[in-house]
Each structure stands twice: as C-alpha cells, then as structure tokens.
Amino acid sequence: MNAHNVQTIKNLFMNSSDFVIKEVEVAGEKALLCFYLSLIDASEADRQLALIGAGAQNKIESWGGSTSSTVYPFSKEGLLKEVCTGNVVVVFPDSNLLVSISALSVPERSPEEPKNEEVVRGAHNGFVENFNRNIGLLRKKMQRPDLVVRSYQQENSNSQINLVYLDKAAPPEVVAEVDLRLQNIPFREFYSTGQLEDYLEDTIFSPFPQFLNTERPDRVVYNLLEGKVVLFSDSSPTALIAPVNFFAFYESPDDFNSRVVVGSFYRMVRLMAFFVAILLPAFYISVVSFHSEILPLDLSKHLMDLLKEVPYRPLVEALILELFIELIREASVRLPQRIGQTVGIVGGIVIGDAIVSSGLVTNLMVIVVAMTAIASFVVPSAEMNMAVRILRFPFMILAASFGFLGMVFGTLLLFIHLLNLSSLKQPYLTPVIPFDPSRFKDIFFRVPFFRPDRQQPTFQFRKGRDK
Amino acid sequence: MKVRMAPVQMFLMLFIVQTGTVFISFQTRMIEVLGRDAWWVLVALGLLYFPHIWLFERFHHSFSWTPVVSILYGLYWFYTMVSFTSYTVYTLNVWAFPKTPLVVVIVMITILLYAASVSKPSTAVNLGVIMMPLIIIFIVFLLFSVKSLVWTNLFPVGESDLKTLLKGMGPSQMPFIGIELYLLLRPFTKGKLTNRSLIVYSGLWHLFFLFMLVVPLAFFSLKEFEIVNHPIIYILKSQYVTFVERLDLIFIYIWMAWSIVTLCIYGFAIMRLMDLNHIKKPPRLAAFLCVPFVAIALFLAVKERITIAAILFPYFHLLFAFILPLIVIFFNRRKQRKEETRP
Numbered sequence: 001m002n003a004h005n006v007q008t009i010k011n012l013f014m015n016s017s018d019f020v021i022k023e024v025e026v027a028g029e030k031a032l033l034c035f036y037l038s039l040i041d042a043s044e045a046d047r048q049l050a051l052i053g054a055g056a057q058n059k060i061e062s063w064g065g066s067t068s069s070t071v072y073p074f075s076k077e078g079l080l081k082e083v084c085t086g087n088v089v090v091v092f093p094d095s096n097l098l099v100s101i102s103a104l105s106v107p108e109r110s111p112e113e114p115k116n117e118e119v120v121r122g123a124h125n126g127f128v129e130n131f132n133r134n135i136g137l138l139r140k141k142m143q144r145p146d147l148v149v150r151s152y153q154q155e156n157s158n159s160q161i162n163l164v165y166l167d168k169a170a171p172p173e174v175v176a177e178v179d180l181r182l183q184n185i186p187f188r189e190f191y192s193t194g195q196l197e198d199y200l201e202d203t204i205f206s207p208f209p210q211f212l213n214t215e216r217p218d219r220v221v222y223n224l225l226e227g228k229v230v231l232f233s234d235s236s237p238t239a240l241i242a243p244v245n246f247f248a249f250y251e252s253p254d255d256f257n258s259r260v261v262v263g264s265f266y267r268m269v270r271l272m273a274f275f276v277a278i279l280l281p282a283f284y285i286s287v288v289s290f291h292s293e294i295l296p297l298d299l300s301k302h303l304m305d306l307l308k309e310v311p312y313r314p315l316v317e318a319l320i321l322e323l324f325i326e327l328i329r330e331a332s333v334r335l336p337q338r339i340g341q342t343v344g345i346v347g348g349i350v351i352g353d354a355i356v357s358s359g360l361v362t363n364l365m366v367i368v369v370a371m372t373a374i375a376s377f378v379v380p381s382a383e384m385n386m387a388v389r390i391l392r393f394p395f396m397i398l399a400a401s402f403g404f405l406g407m408v409f410g411t412l413l414l415f416i417h418l419l420n421l422s423s424l425k426q427p428y429l430t431p432v433i434p435f436d437p438s439r440f441k442d443i444f445f446r447v448p449f450f451r452p453d454r455q456q457p458t459f460q461f462r463k464g465r466d467k
Numbered sequence: 468m469k470v471r472m473a474p475v476q477m478f479l480m481l482f483i484v485q486t487g488t489v490f491i492s493f494q495t496r497m498i499e500v501l502g503r504d505a506w507w508v509l510v511a512l513g514l515l516y517f518p519h520i521w522l523f524e525r526f527h528h529s530f531s532w533t534p535v536v537s538i539l540y541g542l543y544w545f546y547t548m549v550s551f552t553s554y555t556v557y558t559l560n561v562w563a564f565p566k567t568p569l570v571v572v573i574v575m576i577t578i579l580l581y582a583a584s585v586s587k588p589s590t591a592v593n594l595g596v597i598m599m600p601l602i603i604i605f606i607v608f609l610l611f612s613v614k615s616l617v618w619t620n621l622f623p624v625g626e627s628d629l630k631t632l633l634k635g636m637g638p639s640q641m642p643f644i645g646i647e648l649y650l651l652l653r654p655f656t657k658g659k660l661t662n663r664s665l666i667v668y669s670g671l672w673h674l675f676f677l678f679m680l681v682v683p684l685a686f687f688s689l690k691e692f693e694i695v696n697h698p699i700i701y702i703l704k705s706q707y708v709t710f711v712e713r714l715d716l717i718f719i720y721i722w723m724a725w726s727i728v729t730l731c732i733y734g735f736a737i738m739r740l741m742d743l744n745h746i747k748k749p750p751r752l753a754a755f756l757c758v759p760f761v762a763i764a765l766f767l768a769v770k771e772r773i774t775i776a777a778i779l780f781p782y783f784h785l786l787f788a789f790i791l792p793l794i795v796i797f798f799n800r801r802k803q804r805k806e807e808t809r810p
Contacts, residue, residue, distance in 0.1 A: 291716060293716070295711065296712050402571075403564065404563070405572065408727075409575050412727060413578075416583050416594070419586065419594065432596065434473070434589075434593065
C-alpha cells in the first residue's frame with residue numbers, strides 16, 4: 001500500500017530528482033516524509049519532526065500545531081502547495097492527515113545597500129529576494145498596526161504578489177483600484193516585477209514609468225507615509241510604488257538626510273537636469289543647423305570655423321557621440337566594476353579624444369553630449385533615466401529637421417503626452433497640473449520636517465479641484 | 468464626458484485664448500487709426516470688459532447650446548482657428564524660417580491640435596499652465612526695453628475726432644476676441660463666481676493688453692508704425708543682451724507655443740460642442756475636419772487674405788460676443804418665464 005502511495009506522490013511531483021519521499025514512523029504511526037531537497041534546512045526539519053513525534057507520543061492534543069507546523073486533512077492540492085513553497089510535509093495515510101513543517105532554506109544575500117540607489121547619508125540597507133525579510137525591514141522602521149499586507153496568489157505557481165499600504169494614509173479608492181487590477185490580471189506567473197508593472201500600468205506604451213522602483217526600505221517608508229501603496233513579489237528585491245507623479249522620480253532619500261538648503265538646491269538641480277538631458281543636444285543642433293544668428297557674433301564665428309572642419313552634419317555628429325555613450329554605458333553596466341571602469345576610461349577619454357582629433361566631431365559637440373549624459377544620470381531613478389535618454393533622440397531628429405520649430409513641436413507633444421498620463425488614475429504632473437499650491441513647493445524645496453503631523457498625503461486634493 | 472474645472476483653470480484658458488495670437492499685432496492697426504489716442508481708448512474700452520463678463524456670469528444659465536447655436540459657434544471658432552493658424556505660420560515664415568514650406572508648418576500644428584483634441588479634456592484645460600513660465604520670461608524680456616521708452620510719445624492725446632474714434636472701434640476689438648468662450652466654459656465650473664474674481668481677471672487682462680500697447684507706443688514714433696507690423700518683435704530684436712544676439716528669435720517661438728495652445732483651447736471648445744450635441748465618434752469627425760483645416764489655413768496664409776481676415780474679425784466678434792448671446796439669452800429667459808407662469 002505504502003509503495004503505491006509513494007509512487008502516486010512521486011508522480012504528482014513529476015518524478016523530479018530533487019523531490020524526496022521517505023517512509024518514516026512518527027509516534028508509532030507510519031508516515032511519508034515529502035520535501036524538495038533543494039528548498040529545506042534538513043537539521044531544522046529533523047528538529048521539528050522530533051518535537052512533533054514527542055508531542056504525539058505524549059498524546060498532547062495539538063501535537064502537530066506550532067509556530068512552524070500545521071496539521072491539515074490530506075489533499076493532493078494541499079500537499080503540492082506545501083511542498084512547492086518549501087515546507088516539509090509529513091503525510092499520515094492511515095489517519096488521512098498532513099503535517100506541514102516550515103523549514104525553508106534558500107540561499108539569501110544579506111540586506112546590503114542596493115548598488116543603483118546608494119546614498120551618502122542615511123540607512124545603508126536594502127531589500128532582498130525574500131518578501132518576509134523585506135516586510136521585516138519595513139516593520140522594524142514602522143512599528144504600527146495599520147501597516148497592512150495583502151497577498152495575491154499567482155496562478156500556476158505558489159508565489160505571491162504582496163500589496164503593502166498604511167491603512168490610515170492610503171486613499172481607499174487607490175487601494176481598491178490596485179486590488180481590482182491585481183485580481184483582473186489574466187495570467188499571473190511573473191518572473192520579474194517589470195511584467196507585473198506591465199499589467200498594472202495605465203499607459204503601457206509610454207516611455208515614462210508610472211511605478212517607482214526601489215530597493216530601499218527608507219524610500220518605501222516615506223512613500224507609505226505619503227499614502228502610496230507598495231507592491232512586492234516574493235522573489236525580487238524591487239518594490240513598486242504607486243501612484244506616483246513625475247516629480248517623485250526626482251526625489252532622493254538623500255534629500256531628507258541632508259540640510260534643508262542643500263537638499264532643496266540639489267532637488268532643483270535634478271529638475272533642471274531633466275530639461276538639459278532632453279533638450280540640450282536638440283538645442284545645439286538647432287542653433288548650429290538653423291539659428292546660428294541667435295548666438296553672440298564672436299561665438300557664432302568660432303563655431304562656424306569649427307564646423308567647417310567636420311565633414312558631417314550636426315545630427316550625424318550628435319548621433320555618433322550619443323550612440324558611443326550608450327555603448328559605453330551598456331558595456332559597463334554588466335561588466336565587473338573594475339573592467340567597467342576601464343571601459344569608461346578607455347571609451348570616454350581615449351576614444352573620445354581620438355574622435356575629436358580625427359575630425360569626426362567638434363569639441364563643442366563632445367561637451368554637449370557629455371553634459372547631456374551627466375544630466376541624464378542625475379535622475380535618482382533608473383527607469384526615468386532611461387526614459388530621458390531615449391527621448392533625446394526624437395528631439396535631436398526634430399531639431400535637425402525643423403530647428404526650434406521642431407523643438408517646440410516636440411515639447412508640446414511631450415507635454416500633451418505627460419498631461420494624458422496617469423499613475424493608478426492619478427494625474428502624472430500633479431501638483432503642477434492640476435495645481436495644488438500646498439504641495440507645489442515640495443517639488444523644488446526639501447521642506448523642513450518639523451511638523452510631521454501636518455504631512456500632506458500625496459494625492460488628496462482640496463474639494464472642488466479638477467482631476 | 469464629464470468635464471470639471473476650477474475657476475482659476477477657466478480664467479487661465481480664457482486668458483490664453485484672448486491673448487495668444489493677437490497680442491503681437493493688435494497694436495499696429497489700432498495705432499494706425501487712433502494714433503496716440505489708442506492707449507486711452509483701450510483704457511476706456513477695457514473698463515467695459517468687466518460688465519461684459521459680469522453679464523455673461525449673471526445670465527450664462529439662460530444660454531443654451533442648441534444644435535443651431537452650436538453649429539454657428541462651431542463654425543466661428545473653426546474660422547478663428549484657421550485664421551489664427553494662417554497668421555501664425557505666415558508671421559513665422561517671415562521672421563523665423565522662410566525656407567520651410569508653409570504646408571509643413573500647418574501640418575505640424577494640425578497634428579498637435581488633433582493630439583490635444585482627442586486627449587482627455589483635462590489635457591486641453593491644463594495645457595495653458597505650461598505657458599505661465601514662458602509668459603513671465605517674455606514679460607521680463609520686454610521689460611529690458613523700459614530704459615529705451617520715451618514716455619512723451621504717449622502725449623498729447625485727444626486729437627482724434629468722433630469719426631476716427633468710431634473707425635478705431637474695429638481694430639480695438641481684437642483683444643476682446645474669445646470672450647464668448649466664457650459661455651461655454653462657465654458651466655464646467657461649479658458654484659457661483661464672486662465679482663472679485665471677475666474683477667481680478669478683467670484687471671489682469673486689461674493690464675496685459677495695456678502693457679502690450681503702451682510699450683510699443685512709447686518705443687516707436689507714430690511714423691514708424693507705418694513700417695512696423697510687429698512692434699513687439701522689433702522691440703525685442705533691438706534689445707542688447709550678452710547671452711544671445713537675437714532675443715526676438717527666442718520670443719517668436721514662445722509666441723508660437725502660445726498660439727498653438729490658444730488653438731488647442733479652441734479645438735477643445737469645438738470638441739465640447741460635439742459632446743454637448745451627442746455627436747458620435749468625435750475623434751473621427753475631428754480627424755475629418757483636419758483636412759479642410761489644413762487646406763483653408765494654407766489658402767489664407769497670404770498677406771492680403773490675412774489682412775481681410777483681420778478686418779472681418781471685429782464684425783464676427785460683434786455678432787458672436789454681443790448680438791447672438793443677447794438673442795439666445797433673451798428668448799430663453801422669455802421661454803423660461805412663460806413656462807413658470809403656465810398653470
């Protein structure tokens with residue numbers, strides 16, 4: 001009989017070679033021990049098993065129940081779910097019971113600071129690939145009972161999407177909207193948070209991110225306090241924050257750790273960087289191609305002399321350099337740090353200098369492209385950084401085709417797009433559009449935090465304001 | 468489609484529409500006819516702006532957008548859009564990009580108009596906000612010229628006779644164009660507007676146009692206006708600043724953006740008329756309207772035709788801002804009273 005049971009259970013797990021099933025005896029009753037060898041801590045499982053055995057031997061009423069173990073009536077679905085989530089399962093065929101013992105052990109890294117979101121001052125920890133550890137980091141920072149977690153089971157998988165919010169701060173309509181969207185996802189087996197984002201975003205074909213990605217607990221905490229909701233998958237360190245506005249991508253946790261004046265200054269610098277990153281190469285191309293009369297005469301003459309020595313049109317010059325910068329970036333991102341630095345030095349200094357010396361581009365174009373690249377890296381969000389980097393190409397083409405006319409056309413089109421954009425139905429350009437004077441100052445200034453009781457929830461408009 | 472806007476959004480839309488295209492050119496015709504009297508005529512006429520808008524506020528409930536009224540206003544606003552587009556591309560062609568074919572510029576503007584028209588209503592409502600910093604930059608640029616102004620150019624006044632004053636009423640109407648949009652936009656703003664808000668808006672409008680008239684009048688002599696078509700652009704061109712050689716070129720693109728936003732608001736108004744009259748698939752109709760829009764705008768973008776359009780505008784304005792609202796409100800109120808007295 002047991003041999004038949006063993007084979008049936010093995011078949012349930014497709015005879016996977018890391019699936020282990022053993023016949024054991026617990027308190028005199030024959031049982032089957034089932035687990036994935038790759039997911040469990042064997043010593044912890046043995047310890048729990050011994051405790052359960054002792055409890056059953058002593059006829060303790062709740063012999064199978066503890067903080068690490070639970071007793072269920074046996075079912076195939078229950079067995080599959082428990083084993084797949086990394087539990088050790090003891091099946092009692094005679095009494096038709098199933099005891100699930102939590103002894104999960106997967107390789108994990110420590111919650112160190114995320115490499116793409118480093119801060120000068122402040123906490124230096126980050127999320128890891130385990131939701132329980134992540135929520136632990138949050139609960140450590142926010143010791144309050146209204147921090148709510150809602151879990152959504154994915155189809156065809158036992159992994160979960162977790163929605164985290166502060167009940168007293170998050171607007172109920174936003175929570176309801178996320179809940180609705182999570183429930184309506186037709187197929188919910190994700191292997192990256194980016195896929196989840198695709199399902200939840202309002203406008204998927206926009207270059208602008210509508211969820212703020214972060215691996216920093218402090219960033220999540222201040223967004224939770226502002227009434228936003230946060231999504232975690234249980235296998236990714238990335239948290240998705242929504243609803244967010246455009247300006248949220250330009251805020252850094254460093255702002256709140258630095259002096260008020262310093263934090264405000266750098267916030268303004270970052271916003272200026274957005275316009276520089278998108279418009280500077282286009283402006284340069286427009287000026288040298290169509291509107292050189294706008295420049296002071298001396299500069300204009302000097303520029304024309306330089307351009308005479310370059311065989312290509314300004315657009316081609318700019319594209320050569322921009323693509324070159326993109327290649328260096330893409331190459332150095334995935335290389336080990338030391339080799340990445342070497343690529344940067346060789347690419348930036350050696351080849352950059354050679355390009356100018358060989359007369360392919362002008363010095364001024366190198367300055368423009370370098371400034372643009374630096375401005376685009378100022379953004380504290382990797383997603384917004386990519387959006388900005390991509391957007392400068394259509395602007396450059398428009399500028400090369402129509403000069404300032406093309407730039408105005410592109411800018412208006414960009415604003416129309418941004419005005420149409422929303423994050424979980426909340427306007428993307430708020431608090432500028434619709435204008436909310438009480439929060440407008442927060443875009444440019446890091447306001448002193450001496451009145452935390454008056455903290456403004458992000459998306460609560462005064463009555464009568466247009467959405 | 469439910470549209471809601473705050474009073475400040477409505478006033479911003481109205482301000483952008485009324486200033487957008489005309490503010491760089493209305494001075495020349497006015498000064499040509501009225502001479503130095505132009506500025507006090509604008510002061511006097513501007514004082515009538517508040518009563519006008521107050522009457523609209525008082526009786527806007529009685530103005531109903533019936534299909535006939537909607538068609539008439541829709542045609543008028545379409546004509547305004549086409550004329551403004553022609554004027555804008557013509558001016559840009561003269562000042563900024565003489566080699567770019569007009570049709571290309573018109574098509575680009577039409578693409579923007581279409582994109583704004585088929586967007587969410589809040590897009591057109593809020594598009595004016597992006598103009599606010601640009602308006603401030605423009606006014607700062609213009610203030611550079613204050614040191615060159617000759618204030619005695621404004622005097623003496625009172626040289627125009629009654630016939631000249633009456634003749635000057637035509638070009639003096641240009642700053643008022645677009646006021647009738649108040650009747651369309653007002654129902655989207657809930658609650659009663661205070662007289663204070665109407666006075667503040669009227670005051671801002673009045674100050675802006677007065678500034679745009681007084682600065683050129685004090686900068687140029689009367690004789691110079693015979694050859695200066697766009698005094699504001701000339702003033703900016705003559706300013707010396709260290710960072711750019713041609714300040715006017717920056718301004719002309721600010722003005723272009725301002726004009727396009729104006730056109731987008733007119734486009735929004737036409738889309739709302741379609742909505743009020745339950746027209747099916749407005750985006751499709753808007754796309755269809757783009758074809759005659761491009762064709763007519765291209766046809767009108769010639770100096771002589773633009774001049775004719777400018778002459779016609781005051782008459783259309785008289786009809787659509789005074790006569791038609793008066794008739795519609797009068798008959799609606801009579802109808803309402805009859806219904807109230809009916810047993």
